[in-house]
Amino acid sequence: MKRLLSTAFAYMILGLVSGLFYREYTKATDTVGVDSQLSTLHTHFLALGMLVFLIVLALDAVLSLSGRRAFSVFYWTYNIGLLVTVAMQAVRGxxxxxxxxxxxxxxxxxxxxxxxxxxxTVGLVALFVALGAAVTERSRALAEGTSVPA
Structure with missing residues (x-):
């Protein structure tokens, strides 16, 4: 869970820095007001990075996702996919x-x-595979009246 919190924090920093970079870059190049993909880079980092990992952190606390193989696939592929996507967004902007x-x-x-x-997308599918297994496991434990893993 600490890794998820650290990941969310790293995306928060990247989101804030990219917003600052956009503001300063457009001022330096005298392109304030010009529409480009660079203007939404900070939003992508904050929403797809920080917020997603904070939500996943809460889900992990309730469903114990982080020990599953599908969750590891989610974590690494989602991070790689997000970084590749926003890097190309920055280049294009x-x-x-x-x-x-x-x-x-x-x-x-x-x-x-x-x-x-x-x-x-592969990362998100892996997250839903991990979620499906965790929800099934939790539902079965509740139905049987056994202790629910936290």
Whole structure:
């Protein structure tokens, strides 16, 4: 559970730093008000990083998820997928603010971003596999009247 809290905290820091970076970068490049994906980078870190891991922390406290193999798959694939996705979002946003068209700059940018989304999806499926097993185990224990693992 401590690892989940540390992960949520790390995403909070990344979210705050990326928001600061966006504000300062647009001021430095005189692109304040220009629409780019860089403007939502902090939101992605805070919502998909910090909030998701705080929710998972609460679920882990109730359902003891962290000892399951599917949970380990979730943890690593979700983190990798999120970092790949936001890295490509940052690249695309910086290119846009620099006056370049990211889609014509390199076809790898949307491809890698898509790969990040696929990895995120694998992580979420693994989370639901772990949740399903934990809920089934907890329901069975409650029905049998045995002690419920916490």
């Amino acid at each position: 910086i290119l846009t603010l620099d006056g370049q068209d990211p889609t014509s700059t390199s076809a790898a940018i949307p491809g890698i971003a898509g790969l990040g989304h696929i990895i995120l």
